[in-house]
Amino acid sequence: MSAPFSLPPLPYADNALEPLISANTLSFHYGKHHKAYVDNLNKLVEGKDLAQLSLEDIIKKSAGDAALVGVFNNAAQIWNHTFYWNSLKPNGGGKPTGAIAAAIDKDLGGYDKFKADFANAAVTQFGSGWAWLVSDAGVLKIVKTGNAEVPFTKGQKPLLTIDVWEHAYYLDYQNLRAKYVETLIDKLLNWDFANANFAG
Known part of the structure; x- marks a missing residue:
């Protein structure tokens, strides 16, 4: 797809993530x-x-x-x-299955450690930015980027992301970024999407 670019459709209805994201x-x-x-x-x-x-x-x-x-x-x-x-997807989150689950166990110390480290990356990204689960030459890593930065410009393959720009959560969570991040990890992450990216 080249210019003029268009706004891609959402993969779900605009109310599909309620009440977690309005x-x-x-x-x-x-x-x-x-x-x-x-x-x-x-x-x-x-x-x-x-x-x-x-x-x-x-x-x-x-x-x-x-x-x-x-x-x-x-x-x-x-x-x-x-x-x-x-x-993100409705009724997502929780522990992954499939290849991504095995890779998280191997590379990131298991799901509980991944969850803590992913949340920490999202919460500690100063100012606006993103927390990412990426594959770096086949090895899973958690990284964070500021503003518009994206990991694939550094040779890393994005698998999942959490948006921590304030406009992503402020209407629903005000200043409680940590609560928003915890909600996404526990209830909204799309592990099917991550597995497809990991396999692709």
């Missing part, structure tokens, strides 16, 4: 913030060679380029948000 939050987070990144990127690449590239290639080409920081921020935030929506 339709009101999604109306702002998806309908306003995510849409704004799409609109901004289309304006920034219009008439430029970048408009011929896929979203991932725009991110890779603009990463670390001071002249393209606006392009990177908007392109990466489109990608990050689409990935985040797919990292």
Whole structure:
């Protein structure tokens, strides 16, 4: 997909995550913030060679380029948000099954340690950003990124993410980022999505 980019549809109804994440939050987070990144990127690449590239290639080409920081921020935030929506599902969370479960046991010290470390990464990301479960050359790692940064620009393959920008949770959880993070891990993480990414 190249420009003009469009807002990808949510993988569920806007009320599907209630009461844990409200339709009101999604109306702002998806309908306003995510849409704004799409609109901004289309304006920034219009008439430029970048408009011929896929979203991932725009991110890779603009990463670390001071002249393209606006392009990177908007392109990466489109990608990050689409990935985040797919990292969640109704009645998700809890312990994973399949290959990802075995890899968490092998690489991250088991589910309980993963849960604590993933939550800690999300809670301690200073300011805006993301916590990620990634595969780094086949080894699972937990990383965090600031603002729009995305792990695949560093050769890491994202498997799951938690958005810790305030607009992701403030309407529902106010300043209680830790409660929001705990809720996602326990009740909303989409382990089917993580397994598909891990296998892909």
